[in-house]
Amino acid sequence: MIAYLLLIVIGWVNIYAATNSGDGVSIFDFSARAGKQFVWILTALGLAGVILFLLPARLWEGICIPLYAFVALLLVLVIFVSSDIKGSHSWFSLGAVRFQPAEISKISTSLLLSFLLSQQGFKMTRRRDFLLACLVIGLPMLIIIGESETGSALVYTGFIFVLYREGLSGWWIGLIGLVIVLFISTLTLGTYWSLIILLAVLVGCDAYMHPRDFWKRLWIGAGVVLLLALLPVAYDWIKMETTWRFLLKLRPLWVLLTLVGIAVPFLLWRAWWKKDRLLGITVGAFVVGLILVFSTDYIFHRVLQEHQRKRIEVLLGMKEDLAGAGYNVNQSKIAIGSGGFSGKGFLQGTQTTYGFVPEQSTDFIFCTVGEEWGFLGCLLVIALYVFIIARLILDAERCRGHFTRIYGYCVASCIFMHLFINVGMTVGLMPVIGIPLPLLSYGGSSLWSFTILIFIFLALYRDEKKYF
């Protein structure tokens, strides 16, 4: 609660700093962003009060299905009636006030997911239940992608942590991680090394799955991987030293693919013969991985949009484009980096005042913290978030009502995804994805939705204590 208040005040002050250009507009000037945010904060606090003290906590569990449906409708509707703001169709304009249904959708999705998962007899391992949960998460996600707000949609992947907590196999998280790793490695290291990584991971999994001859399998697998990894080195050596030009035709990738072409049918046959399902899965996973690696280029160039591709290229250092796609991040890093240990002081940030970083009061608000308050400020802000997230998890664990617990996890993962993606983006760990930093960034709908998100949990949590 205190952490929440602290964060919104920090956010408010930093919005003032970010939009201030040295002309001495008051922090309460309602025509400026800081003033507006002040209004948003007051209303958000009012909202929090309403949720805590006026509305019955049981209400939420009851209305979650109609609410979800209603918000889904809004999400679709907004595509047609919204004005185009920075290329996305996700804003409702009501006079001077604009709001983004995608923000509210986080709440409704969290509620419905909690409702679904807390039903008696819901089993994550049952395929039907799992798919239902996926549908609850996936539906708003897809609509939001349809609104060209890919960044906001990405936040929904955070719900996988909730599913994990509620019994989803940990392999899924690992799988997603592997897909991301393969995607990145194919882009940066090339196809060959991606395949080596894939093989290495599979060898590790295979060994893990056979605890009896763990070491034997690990050593053999590692040997094969190492041998294959040495192939390009050997190839380069041959290129330098030998006169046997015909050897140059044996490109490592082709050699590898030939080996794969021989090994895969053989292993599949063996799996069928010995009824070794695990081996079948492993080989199948490899083939899927192979397809993924080879389609990376296609996905990267065809499926992703131009600006998304550029942002990833910049992040992975494939392109240096400080004037174009890389400008934001570079300036943002400069702002944060120049803050040093204790920062330049309130309103003293030059990067901030001169507006080198675009979107500095919204998505890049963390720059202002970084520049003016330095490492200490960043530490404080991150610590506050981590405190909120950890507190949510621990409180959720203490709950006996499944609905409250699951909901707490939903809130925690939402905040975590926003925090990680947003801060990661400003420091250059993540590609530029336009999502706000919860409670800090300028913007009413974001502030409101996070306030509601958190305070519903607090209301539920308080309610819980009454009964138990």
Place this chain on the structure above:
Amino acid sequence: MNTDGRHIRLLIGLGVATLLLLGKLISLQLLDNSYKENASKNVTIKETIYPTRGVIYDRNRQILVGNKVAYDIMVDPKMVQASDTAAIAAVAAILQQEPDFIREKLDEFRRKGPVGGTQEVTLLRAVPAEVYMRLDEVKYNFPGFRGQVRSIREYPVNAGGNLLGYVSEVSPDYIRRHNGEYTAGDYAGMTGIEAAREKDLRGEKGYHIYLRNSRNQREGSYKDGAEDKEAVPGRDIVTTIDAPLQQYGQQLMRNKVGSVVAIEPSTGEILALVSSPGIDVDKLADIGKYWKEISANPYKPMYNRAVQASYPPGSVFKLVNGLIGLQEGVLRPETVYSCYKGYSYGEGRKLGCHSHKTSINMDESIMMSCNAYYCYVFKSILDQKKFSSVAEALDYWREMVMSFGFGKKLGSDFPAELSGSIPSSATYNSKYRRWNSTTVISLSIGQGEILATPMHLANFCATVANRGYYYIPHIIKETEGVPQDPRFSERHYTLVDTTQFPKVIPGMWKAVNAPAGMGGTAHVARVDGLEICGKTGTAQNPRGADNSVFICFAPKDNPKIAIAAYVENGGFGAAYAAPIASLMVEKYLTGTVSRKDLERSMKQSNLLYRVKRD
């Protein structure tokens, strides 16, 4: 499935993610200093200090091109609101511009954004000091405007506009061609001496780098001035030009097309280089404003005829043939040829001559400029027994002629010099199926395929004045801190022996100084006591009236000045070229001019109507 420990795992995951972020923050904020520097660079103000350009002097240290202070008006768009109509109008009024002009500049900046860290826009360039002073008085009312000191060119005397060349702001194309040496807003010499000696004249720019704080106030030097650089002024240049002579030449050549080149024979220094019509220095100073007018002028004032116009030299070339004849032994001063109004060669054709007494010796032939005499001389050069063919003879002759500097670039320090041309056997082989010495006979009198620039003629005149050698004509006497190119102090001898040269001088002396009625072609050039020796020329011009040509040097012994004047469509050599050249000689040697009538008539005459325009 058992999910008991999973919240712990998730918390650990949260911890790892947090550490990842903090780790990156530590590397950005605590370990890597380059970002601090970048942030400083983002907000530095780089104030360029422009060097003063080198001054150009004449030979007597009179300033030809000086500098005066002007100001570039800079504006910081962040400090001026487009809505502040009153301020913009006030500044615009002072700068004598429309308010919209300022607004457009501000808009342009806002559209393009800060390029390369500059936060200022140049509003106006090279505003005169008087105008700037008025802005300066009220500047405190209009924050955001400031003046950047620049030095611009100033011309105290109207001498040698074309020669000096102009300076202007570099174009994007110019910047591209001189990779890295210039940036927008720099000035550079574009023509004449300004261009030829750009590297010496320009100096080196300096700069001071200041830091700004978040309220746009200056906060000391960047890195305590460690990266500041002081401007190095350009090197001064002393030219060989004699400003009064140059100016006088320009006055005499006004309203005529042509040029005058005066050289000091003992050094090769160019005393005056007049190309007419030329550009007055007041137009030079503000070339941008007059550019249209100048380039629309049908007489092409930008064209430096003294080194870029190739003409047939006409009769002055008889001296060259005479000297070659002497050298070859086919001509002696006593040789007498007769002339009955011309030289007849096969099948009744005749190269005409004016009426003068016949049976003349070499002195008289020079004095009266007899065409027939030189036809005989030229023919006897080419028809010498030692040559197996006329072609061989012609090429031999060409080599002799070129040793005088004709037909090639002299190698002057002046840019854009043309080489002219002297024909070779190959020229005629391609032109005629069969040819012999009579085919090329017009070469004897400097007509036909011969082309030479006025500079060539002046150099030839200096060679005769020196009795056999020349120094490469040059225009730079000294450059501050740079030694003079040694090639300008080398004597260049011709293939004609120095003993032959004194033999043609009496004829040149008589051409000017023979008593009236004796047939001296350049009697008009005579000035008592100056001992001017000269040779007229009347070169055919396919585009109208003949060109008037005259070369002369004076005094006869130890000549101080050699001069060549070439007036397009001026008629006889004696009509314009000789008076103008002799007036300039008189002016240079005595400081005054006694022949006021002649001077007045030369200054007033206008030949432009005769000149065919393109």
